[in-house]
Amino acid sequence: MGGIDRLRAVLSTRAPRELRAEAFPPALLAAQGELSRAAVLVPLFEREGEVHVLLTRRRADLRQHAGQVSFPGGRMENGEESLAAALREAWEEIGLEPRRVEVLGRLDETLVGTTWFRLTPWVGLVPYPYPFVANPGEVEAILSCSLIDLARPGVHRTEEREAYGGRHLIHFYEIPPLTIWGATARILSELVTLWSAR
Secondary structure (H helix, E strand, O other): OOHHHHHHHHHHHOOOOOOOHHHOOHHHHHHHOOOOEEEEEEEEEEEOOEEEEEEEEEOOOOOOOOOOEEOOEEEOOOOOOHHHHHHHHHHHHHOOOHHHOEEEEEOOOEEOOOOOOEEEEEEEEOOOOOOOOOOOOOEEEEEEEEHHHHOOOOOEEEEEEEEOOEEEEEEEEEEOOEEEEOHHHHHHHHHHHHHHOO
16 A cells, blocks of 8 residues: 555544643643644645655744744634644645645644644645745745655654653654754654554
């Protein structure tokens, strides 16, 4: 079974994890109150028989996550479902029409450690080639890397850091010239694990 077919099968049968209250440091809840919700699209495409993931580099002058490598996504609007938010943000940030996305499924909800969003990632198969257009107000560049490269030994590492009185595991991917870290790297780690499973 090919990589995309395997992911499609796995994502259609698994129950993605929701963050539970105990996942949040008590000091964070005391300082922030109810956490804001956000969603991202994890766009996959096939090129020359390999599965690639599409990423963006955010503009260096943005107020939040400046210069970071990320997925298209952002804050959910009032009353908006997470999938609708992920597709809307992908349209706004990279010009990807929602109707061109085959939604494969959802990954585990995760916590964004710098802005403290509850983040829901959705995986979608997108066409290739496609005339992606970076929104100049948010996106500096549209990038991609293969899942094979992400799965190579030594590319992925983790570090423990302390915040709000708790210890948090921070994920990193080093694929020169890219350094991918934080929630984006954590999502990639789950994706690569599911893709690699036989």
